[in-house]
Amino acid sequence: MTNLRILSIFPSLLNVNGDAANALVLAQRARWAGHPARIDELEPGGQLSVVPDLVVIGSTADASLPEVANGLAGIRTELADWIEGGTPVLAVGSGMDLLGEDFAIPTETVSALRIVPGGVPDAPLGRVADDLVVNSSFGRLVGFENHYRGFSLGEGALPLGRVEYGVGNDRSTEGFVYRNAYGTHLHGPVLAKNPAFADHLLGLVIPGYDSRSVPAGRADDMAKAARNSIAARLSLVSE
Amino acid sequence: MRVAARLRKRGGGSAVPGLVVNRLAPGFLSSALDGFADGLVIVTGSSGKSTTTKMLVAILEAHGKRVFTNPSTANIAQGLTSALLERASLGGVVDADIAVLEMDEGHGARIAPLLNPRTVLLTNVMTDQIDRFHDSEMVAGMLETIAARASDFLVVNADDAMLVSLAGGLDGSAVQARYGVDASVLAASPRGLGYAKESVTRLAPADGTVVTAVEGRLATVTLAGEPWPITLPARGTHYAVDAAAALTAAQAVLGSSFDPAVATTTLSAVAPVFGRGEVVTVRGKSVEFVLVQNPASFQLNIDSLQAGLDQVLFAMGSDVRDPSYFWPVDASSLGRVTVASGSKATELALQLTYQGVVVDAVVPDLGRALDDFLSLPEPRVGVKTIIFTADSMRRTRTHLELT
Ligand SMILES: [Zn+2]
Numbered sequence: 343m344t345n346l347r348i349l350s351i352f353p354s355l356l357n358v359n360g361d362a363a364n365a366l367v368l369a370q371r372a373r374w375a376g377h378p379a380r381i382d383e384l385e386p387g388g389q390l391s392v393v394p395d396l397v398v399i400g401s402t403a404d405a406s407l408p409e410v411a412n413g414l415a416g417i418r419t420e421l422a423d424w425i426e427g428g429t430p431v432l433a434v435g436s437g438m439d440l441l442g443e444d445f446a447i448p449t450e451t452v453s454a455l456r457i458v459p460g461g462v463p464d465a466p467l468g469r470v471a472d473d474l475v476v477n478s479s480f481g482r483l484v485g486f487e488n489h490y491r492g493f494s495l496g497e498g499a500l501p502l503g504r505v506e507y508g509v510g511n512d513r514s515t516e517g518f519v520y521r522n523a524y525g526t527h528l529h530g531p532v533l534a535k536n537p538a539f540a541d542h543l544l545g546l547v548i549p550g551y552d553s554r555s556v557p558a559g560r561a562d563d564m565a566k567a568a569r570n571s572i573a574a575r576l577s578l579v580s581e
Numbered sequence: 582m583r584v585a586a587r588l589r590k591r592g593g594g595s596a597v598p599g600l601v602v603n604r605l606a607p608g609f610l611s612s613a614l615d616g617f618a619d620g621l622v623i624v625t626g627s628s629g630k631s632t633t634t635k636m637l638v639a640i641l642e643a644h645g646k647r648v649f650t651n652p653s654t655a656n657i658a659q660g661l662t663s664a665l666l667e668r669a670s671l672g673g674v675v676d677a678d679i680a681v682l683e684m685d686e687g688h689g690a691r692i693a694p695l696l697n698p699r700t701v702l703l704t705n706v707m708t709d710q711i712d713r714f715h716d717s718e719m720v721a722g723m724l725e726t727i728a729a730r731a732s733d734f735l736v737v738n739a740d741d742a743m744l745v746s747l748a749g750g751l752d753g754s755a756v757q758a759r760y761g762v763d764a765s766v767l768a769a770s771p772r773g774l775g776y777a778k779e780s781v782t783r784l785a786p787a788d789g790t791v792v793t794a795v796e797g798r799l800a801t802v803t804l805a806g807e808p809w810p811i812t813l814p815a816r817g818t819h820y821a822v823d824a825a826a827a828l829t830a831a832q833a834v835l836g837s838s839f840d841p842a843v844a845t846t847t848l849s850a851v852a853p854v855f856g857r858g859e860v861v862t863v864r865g866k867s868v869e870f871v872l873v874q875n876p877a878s879f880q881l882n883i884d885s886l887q888a889g890l891d892q893v894l895f896a897m898g899s900d901v902r903d904p905s906y907f908w909p910v911d912a913s914s915l916g917r918v919t920v921a922s923g924s925k926a927t928e929l930a931l932q933l934t935y936q937g938v939v940v941d942a943v944v945p946d947l948g949r950a951l952d953d954f955l956s957l958p959e960p961r962v963g964v965k966t967i968i969f970t971a972d973s974m975r976r977t978r979t980h981l982e983l984t
Contacts, residue, residue: 360908417717530905534931561934568927
């Protein structure tokens with residue numbers, strides 16, 4: 343097939359926790375399976391030259407949110423079309439918040455994109471900075487959450503999974519699924535530690551995608567060991 | 582003795598007696614630190630503290646000063662108190678002219694009200710672990726708390742926009758002295774200097790100490806507009822910046838008795854601090870130790886390693902609560918890592934693998950990894966290189982019985 347196009351949204355701003363690395367994880371896994379892939383980086387004010395196959399949106403600290411929201415407003419039409427049209431999107435942390443309703447941060451109200459039904463509720467959760475373990479349709483997802491706000495799902499959106507350890511959206515559900523758009527508080531390279539999630543996204547856009555390859559096998563053994571070492575520390579059963 | 586041994590490690594020196602004294606005589610620390618005839622100098626910031634402190638101490642000693650300084654990681658009040666006690670007479674007087682203390686920004690801000698430094702030197706603000714300090718603004722706030730205590734001089738890195746801004750907001754009596762790099766040195770660092778925010782303009786040689794050239798371990802700095810050659814403890818522009826910081830502080834502290842020839846010669850003979858480019862002989866093998874303190878120092882240190890190293894041990898320990906924040910670092914230039922180790926070995930190996938680095942083995946048990954790594958035959962390229970985070974550095978030193 344032709345190049346798989348992965349679009350990384352504002353990586354210079356939305357990579358505080360290494361979330362932009364999810365684009366790299368998708369590209370590498372595609373390549374390992376024999377599919378050429380490239381990452382297109384879009385910065386605020388930049389031109390969207392091609393229609394992407396997959397989109398990755400990371401997170402940032404509150405201080406940068408107005409700038410990010412402003413930049414996203416310029417590509418709202420395209421993002422909404424892609425999401426409604428079924429393009430897989432991964433949105434992490436505040437990147438997830440920005441796909442829903444407008445929300446307040448201490449200094450102002452952030453204009454979000456209102457594409458995904460739901461959004462940040464008025465009452466904040468308080469600071470959460472700890473491990474997050476979620477039971478999802480891709481199996482157990484393990485990672486780290488660091489956020490202050492929760493997320494409440496609107497009609498038409500489903501949770502990504504149920505919280506096994508941690509807080510997530512509201513101490514019970516975590517993330518959202520809306521068409522092929524996925525939101526999660528699991529920050530950083532969530533797709534590296536949870537390759538089943540990555541393979542699900544790749545399977546949506548690569549016909550006949552088979553994740554099995556030697557390098558993926560090595561990486562997935564490391565990921566499983568990493569998930570299990572966190573699970574063991576939290577006194578959860580190992581996979 | 583296991584519990585006591587642990588406590589000792591955490592304080593860096595002997596924390597237990599310090600803890601006791603702080604409880605029995607809470608005023609001891611501040612009165613002892615106020616007792617130096619030439620005052621107190623505090624060196625703080627995200628990185629570069631240890632090397633800068635070591636250089637500054639050497640320069641002051643070469644000018645005839647007797648210096649009290651804190652041993653490597655004894656940054657906390659207890660460790661400091663213990664170190665002071667070891668040097669103090671029965672009357673509580675420490676036999677030295679001046680104190681130069683390296684302080685972690687968090688601990689420093691907490692004990693700042695107890696301190697009356699004449700000089701505060703600020704190195705930089707780098708993005709630290711998100712879950713530890715939350716963000717760079719918070720680090721800058723802590724540094725501001727410490728900087729506000731300076732009565733005579735505030736020595737500031739002119740290339741760090743957050744430091745320049747916080748220094749500009751202080752209304753104290755301290756005179757500001759600045760150091761930085763020129764445009765050519767900055768241009769030679771394609772990823773920048775690693776600061777959370779970089780200043781837009783460069784410092785003019787007339788306005789401070791400026792690094793004008795770095796070539797391997799050789800560098801040139803201008804002092805009062807005049808160029809001086811220096812030799813760095815290890816390769817890397819960040820060491821040249823540390824040298825400029827130490828020279829600027831020495832100049833401020835010594836005033837008219839500062840001799841640039843003595844200062845630059847002394848500085849050029851300073852050996853690297855453990856884990857900052859130091860090459861040590863261990864079990865008959867030459868080993869370079871490289872400490873990774875935050876994403877910026879991770880990137881800078883990897884970029885300044887010799888290309889094509891074929892024996893690298895990389896250990897990431899429990900001090901890294903969430904390894905996610907290291908993923909913006911591009912480690913691909915490592916090419917190959919012999920062994921990933923430490924309690925976060927698998928997560929480290931995952932990052933390296935996705936970035937195209939071949940990881941030959943993942944051995945979370947650091948002691949075993951070190952033993953196996955050191956027993957390998959000599960590398961084909963360079964020396965055996967051990968990269969570690971702070972927790973793995975402590976464990977490595979203990980395991981290899983390095984002081
Ligand atoms: Zn051993």
